[in-house]
Amino acid sequence: MIKVAICGAFGRMGTTIAGIVNKDPDMQLVGGVDVQEGELFGAPVVPAEKFASLLAEKKPDIVIDFTVAAASVQNIPVAAAAGCSIILGTTGLTTEQRKVIDDAIAKAKVSAVISSNYSIGMNILWLLIREAAKRLGDYDIEVTEAHHRYKKDAPSGTAKTILEILQQEVGPREEVYGREGMKERGNEIGVHVIRGGDIVGDHEVMFASNFETVSLSHRAYDRGVFAEGAVRATKWVIGKKPGIYGMKDVLGL
Numbered sequence: 740m741i742k743v744a745i746c747g748a749f750g751r752m753g754t755t756i757a758g759i760v761n762k763d764p765d766m767q768l769v770g771g772v773d774v775q776e777g778e779l780f781g782a783p784v785v786p787a788e789k790f791a792s793l794l795a796e797k798k799p800d801i802v803i804d805f806t807v808a809a810a811s812v813q814n815i816p817v818a819a820a821a822g823c824s825i826i827l828g829t830t831g832l833t834t835e836q837r838k839v840i841d842d843a844i845a846k847a848k849v850s851a852v853i854s855s856n857y858s859i860g861m862n863i864l865w866l867l868i869r870e871a872a873k874r875l876g877d878y879d880i881e882v883t884e885a886h887h888r889y890k891k892d893a894p895s896g897t898a899k900t901i902l903e904i905l906q907q908e909v910g911p912r913e914e915v916y917g918r919e920g921m922k923e924r925g926n927e928i929g930v931h932v933i934r935g936g937d938i939v940g941d942h943e944v945m946f947a948s949n950f951e952t953v954s955l956s957h958r959a960y961d962r963g964v965f966a967e968g969a970v971r972a973t974k975w976v977i978g979k980k981p982g983i984y985g986m987k988d989v990l991g992l
Contacts (some may be wrong), residue, residue, distance in 0.1 A: 741977055744799040744823070745771040745816045747806035748784045752828070754803065755966040756803055757782075762971070769797040772814060775805040787813060794821040801973050804829055805965075806892065807891070816843035824976050825851035830896025841983065848981040852989060855896030857968030860948040861942070862986045864957045865904060866947050868944050870957060872908035876952075878946040880905060880912075886931035893932045897942055905944070 747753040748771025748958060754779065760989070761780040770793045771784040773980045778784060785793050787810070794817065796804075802818035803826040804811050811829040818825060825844060844851045856862065872880075882905070884898040894902075894916075905928055912926040925978050933941075943956035959965070968986065975989045986992075 740799060740839070741766045742769045742797065742799040743819075743940065744769055744794065744802045746802060746804035747773060748779050749773045749775060749777070750806065752805035752966060755781070755962045756805070756969055759819075759963075759966050759970050765974070766970070768858055769799050776917065785897045790814060791817050791821065794818065794823065794849075799823055800977060801826060802959055803969055803973065808832045808878065810838050810901075810956070812839050813927065814919065815838060815840045819843045819847035819849050820836065822847065822849060824849055824979075825853075826972050826976065827851060827853045828855075828857055828969060830855050830899075831892030844981075844983060850976050850979040850984070852972040852984045853974050854986040855900045856965070857972060857986060858957070858959060859963045859968055859990060860964070861897060861957050861959075862990055862992060864942070864955060865900065866992060867955050868901060869904050869908060871944075871946060874904050875946040875953060876909040878948045880909065881929040881931070881945045882946075883931040883933070884965075885935070885938045887937045887939065888934050890934060893934065894930055895932075895940070895942075897940065898930070899931065899933075901929065901942065901944060918954075
């Protein structure tokens with residue numbers, strides 16, 4: 740039985756993941772942390788200042804965190820110090836915040852999976868984008884992403900991963916975020932961010948030449964695709980050697 744604690748337990752992703760864990764006969768939700776105190780599927784949810792005590796009492800095997808950068812940079816070092824494996828899906832982390840998290844995982848010698856997107860389809864798309872970029876590097880490249888109106892970081896962590904892949908294969912290129920005024924397109928990568936309604940997550944990369952365009956896209960219709968991926972990563976990471984892994988490791992890509 741894998742004992743699980745969830746950071747951001749009452750959030751959109753937190754409750755979705757908790758629902759999957761609660762139904763899985765091989766997993767048990769033993770607690771969580773959030774701004775408010777309460778219960779989720781009978782498990783206690785406590786504020787951050789009580790998180791260490793909860794971990795000491797419930798002794799979860801793994802902590803899953805899909806929150807915000809400011810919360811993750813506090814919660815992950817606490818979880819790692821308690822000997823928990825980590826599943827981290829928070830985006831918008833600064834370089835400094837990511838270093839704090841990486842150092843905490845290394846110091847505690849625990850295993851972790853960190854990814855900007857836990858969707859299986861998106862991880863396959865990243866591979867396709869890399870292959871396309873290798874062959875279409877002389878095409879104009881545009882990246883578009885859309886999310887719900889409450890998403891704070893822009894561009895999304897997924898879009899940033901796409902940009903990293905493109906820069907590795909065709910870069911270095913300037914990234915131009917939106918366009919306005921009278922200026923001809925240069926040899927840049929255009930980046931366009933949409934926020935509105937309840938869009939779960941849309942991402943597209945377009946490679947355009949004078950006579951054709953090639954578009955690669957992924958659309959998530961439900962947060963369940965990310966939650967299912969996180970649960971898959973949870974089962975995979977248990978027992979792995981200490982270190983930080985990605986979804987490509989989980990999926991054998």
